[in-house]
Amino acid sequence: MLNPMRRLFQGISTRKQFNLSFKPRGLEEFFENGQALPVKQIETGRAWTAAELRNKSWEDLNKLWYVLLKERNLLATQKEEAARNKIDYSYFSNTDRIVACKKSMARIKTVLEQRRQAYEKAVGIDKTNRRERYKKMYQRLKGIITEEDLDKTSSHSGVSDSLKSIRSDNAGSSKI
Structure with missing residues (x-):
C-alpha cells in the first residue's frame, strides 16, 4: 500500500514554488519598451499626494519609493541618451514625469518624518x-x-x- 503512494508522489518537489510577478531584466529596465528613446511620449498620471501616502503602509511606501527611484533612473537614462544623440530636448521632454517622481519621493519622506514625529510625541x-x-x-x-x-x-x-x-x-x- 505504501509503495503505490510513493510512486504517486515521486518526482514532486516538496519545496514551495515561488511565482514572482516581477522578473529582473538587467539593463533593459532602464529603457521603455526596449528602446533607448521612446518613439512617442507616454501619457502619465500625476504625483502622489501626501494625503494618499498617509493611508499607505510602511511596506507599500517602501515599494513605491523603489518604483519611483527606478522611474527616475529610467528618465535620467533617456535624458542622457537624448543628449548623447544630440536630440533637441524640447522634442524629448519628460520634465513632467521627472517633476512628478521627485514630488512623490519628497512627499514620501515627509509622510515618514510625520510618522516618526507622531511616534516620538506619543512615547514622550x-x-x-x-x-x-x-x-x-x-x-x-x-x-x-x-x-x-x-x-x-x-x-x-x-x-x-x-x-x-x-x-x-x-x-x-x-x-x-
Missing part, C-alpha cells in the same frame, strides 16, 4: 533627549561607556522617564 521623546540617547548609544558602541553607566544616568532614555510618569499616574488612578 523630545529632540534634545533623542540626541542625548544617540550620543550614549554611540559611546556604548565605541566602548566608551558600559550598560551600567547608562543605567546610572537618568536622562539616557526619554521613553523610560515617560513610562515612569505614566506608571505613577496609573498607580494613583487605580486607587480611585
Whole structure:
C-alpha cells in the first residue's frame, strides 16, 4: 500500500514554488519598451499626494519609493541618451514625469518624518533627549561607556522617564 503512494508522489518537489510577478531584466529596465528613446511620449498620471501616502503602509511606501527611484533612473537614462544623440530636448521632454517622481519621493519622506514625529510625541521623546540617547548609544558602541553607566544616568532614555510618569499616574488612578 505504501509503495503505490510513493510512486504517486515521486518526482514532486516538496519545496514551495515561488511565482514572482516581477522578473529582473538587467539593463533593459532602464529603457521603455526596449528602446533607448521612446518613439512617442507616454501619457502619465500625476504625483502622489501626501494625503494618499498617509493611508499607505510602511511596506507599500517602501515599494513605491523603489518604483519611483527606478522611474527616475529610467528618465535620467533617456535624458542622457537624448543628449548623447544630440536630440533637441524640447522634442524629448519628460520634465513632467521627472517633476512628478521627485514630488512623490519628497512627499514620501515627509509622510515618514510625520510618522516618526507622531511616534516620538506619543512615547514622550523630545529632540534634545533623542540626541542625548544617540550620543550614549554611540559611546556604548565605541566602548566608551558600559550598560551600567547608562543605567546610572537618568536622562539616557526619554521613553523610560515617560513610562515612569505614566506608571505613577496609573498607580494613583487605580486607587480611585
